[in-house]
Amino acid sequence: MSAYAAKPWLALYREGTPAEIRPEHDTALALFDASVRRAPDAVLIRYFDGALTVREADEAANALAAALADDGFAPGDRLALFTQNNPAYVIGLIAAWKAGGTAVSINPMNRARELNYLLADSGATALLALDELYAEVARDVIADGGTAVRTVVTTSALDWQNRDDPRLFGSAERRDEGVRDLADLVARPTRRMAATPKPSDPAVLTYTSGTTGIPKGAINTHRNLVFNAQTYRDWIGLGETDTILGIAPLFHITGLVGHVMLALLLPAPLVLSHRFQPAVMLDAIREHQPTFTIGAITAFTALAGVPEASREDFASLTAVYSGGAAIAPAVAESLENQLGIQVHNAYGLTETSSPSHCVPRGVRAPVDPASGALSVGVPVFNTVVRVLDEAGAEVPAGQIGELATSGPQVVPGYWNKPDATAESLPGGELRTGDVGFMDEHGWFYVVDRKKDMINAAGYKVWPREVEDVLYTHPAVRETAVVGVPDPYRGETVKAYVSLNPGASASAPDLVAYAKERMAAYKYPRIVEFLDEIPKNASGKILRRELRDRSPENPVSERKPG
Structure with a gap:
């Protein structure tokens, strides 16, 4: 039996959590109709001072x-x-x-x-x-x-x-x-x-972000959506007395399933505020006292940056998850120290209808001592994740490869794109394009996107590892690392950095800081400061946009202030 078929991660589930669940509803419409019959007068949406039952x-x-x-x-x-x-x-x-x-x-x-x-x-x-x-x-x-x-x-x-x-x-x-x-x-x-x-009918076409090519319409079926809505409910332990903070965009798979579908299932109030504006969102938290949310880590750091934000403001949020963008351990620690919230990792793709992995509620995810990566959690109910080499063969625990996911949440394919479906979903198993590994206990780690790997003088450099080191510098608010052409090394490591308000650091400072903490081939040779790191609407940093920028600036750049 393979290491993955044995599902070692089941031992990490919270006590009483089953290995598998059976969805209570066949379709998203049946799920909602059940809530209409059970709780027609319950509030479903809170929108500023308005409410819809x-x-x-x-x-x-x-x-x-x-x-x-x-x-x-x-x-x-x-x-x-x-x-x-x-x-x-x-x-x-x-x-x-x-x-x-x-x-x-x-x-x-x-x-x-x-x-x-x-x-x-x-x-x-x-x-x-x-x-x-x-x-x-x-x-x-x-x-x-x-x-x-x-x-x-x-x-x-x-x-x-x-x-x-x-x-x-x-x-x-x-x-x-x-x-x-x-x-x-x-x-x-x-x-x-x-x-x-029918359960197999397309419920929503959710388009991939297009950060690595032309957007493709992932076919999120009714079966996909009802399964992962119930996954959120049962994994985290949510009920109709909870209130969901709509911090993620609803068009994105996280908002669609972790906000809307969950609210329809419970049913429970979903707090919406048109679009994400940190001060407005903070006021919504104060007014509506949400208990659960899931969103990109960049949204939480933006909330932490609101000058009047305090730990008391976030006391109602007893279950906080983050997905859609990587979490540096230093950022998670800073948010807990500043806001008092423990951010649990969740991992999934548009093609997995939101989560395929989650950290059990109340559990602290481990940090891999070699890469510095924070674990994205363990596969959720009914889900098997394997780690594969370039030839598609399983690699042992601890070795890096591409994550491949099978489960009821995996889409059947892309809308009108049979070739892309065959390439990404051979036999119904999703080849995620994300590189990572499973440790001996069953914790999973995502090192980086396969296409983002930097080849510097023949050495593989994963941007996430460099970013995680830079995030430990007190002046760094956000960072994104990419490979850029270099006549000698083929590619070299470049870091884009935005600084915390009032902080000051020079490019040589940050280069020296990373150099002290990383192997010689990994640390960034070039640092460029930006007021804001470009992101898509879900909060994911757009590395491709950064790679396409103009020729490099010298390391001697300094951020004013």
């Missing part, structure tokens, strides 16, 4: 689904959701299922070229968009006729609340864009819609 969300989704059907939206069609973290996203998601269709999550940061690609690739026939995004981006895309979209519904970020927080909305006002308005649809009496999707 489970019943109200159900009725709103019925209204939108009926309007779509009247416009010819048929079972199997796709509804694109082009919003921020607004109640409309949740309503649109449920409406797509009620109409027998599939939702398509669209990043609200996308511009016309990107939106056109996603609408055309998904074949979406309907679009639900924020009025401002429709006016600024989508209108011209639809007018050009290069997509199949024939029905457009707009919504305002000001709906379902009355506070109109000027830090987010400024002078914003509800706009009439000459198309159907969601608030008008919801206000009218309508019929109940009740499609019956």
